[in-house]
Amino acid sequence: MPLFGRRPGIELPDDQVTAQVGALCTDQASRLSGVATVELILDEAPKPPTGAWITPRAVGAVAVSWEQFDDCLVAGVYGCEQWEFPRTTAGVATVRAVVDAAVTGAIEVGTGRGQTHYRVRLPDGSVREAARSSFKGWLLTMPGKPRLAWSTTAPYS
Template identity: 30%
Template sequence: MFGEDAVSRDCEAFFTGIQDEFSAVAAILITGDGPEVRGIVLKPFAVGALSYSLQYDSESLIVSVGRMPGLELARTGEGVNLARLVFSSVAGGKVMVGAGRGVQKVRIPLAGEQFVEDTYEGPVSALLRMPWPPRIRWAFARPYR
């Protein structure tokens, strides 16, 4: 049953660890009291640091960084470990942020030379369509501490 399985317990332990370790450097909100959806949202106090959220339900885990729509992960122990790895990169300032002409991208490093990338296209990007891709300027996000 949802909420009583190993993945739910791993997520709740992850939430507790984040609250214990990062409450001094970020505003933390635990969402969902019922059995439908649970999650955590972190808004760091450091200027230039990215927000992080993890939502889980009976079927999936969704990790979102900054303004990105979110990455859907498998609802498994491996998915929770990947969510932890993403959080570690975000909190440690290892995420690269690219911005240009209404588009924002994040590159989140994983193990080795692997990374995952997500994109946010705002309303300005739809108005400023060009026949070539936008020029993206990259920089590292700030760490939480």
């Protein structure tokens, strides 16, 4: 389990959200042992982890990451712009829902014309979407939306 240091200059408050994100990190590290590589982001030794990157070993599963800052939480699918959530207990629950969707294979994936789109359905009924384009997608830019073939990701185990 490789460990990464935080960027200098970000001071996290010693509050419930910091503790909850740290617990999420350590829970996932132990839960996913053997099915994914979990890389924790650490501040100083006595403090809990502040985020993590999870890279699954299963073919067709997607990697996810999350991190906390002094004013927000961010989470998302590897290779895409991350979603920003409020730095609250509800925000931590939403980050956990994104991670659980990846682990259970519940993220929808649309592919076509050099583009990959991801959809995560959250417990409150909202949907978060992210997209990334390959070089082929850049070459094939055309007016209108691309026709995508949709499926779901594979679970981690």
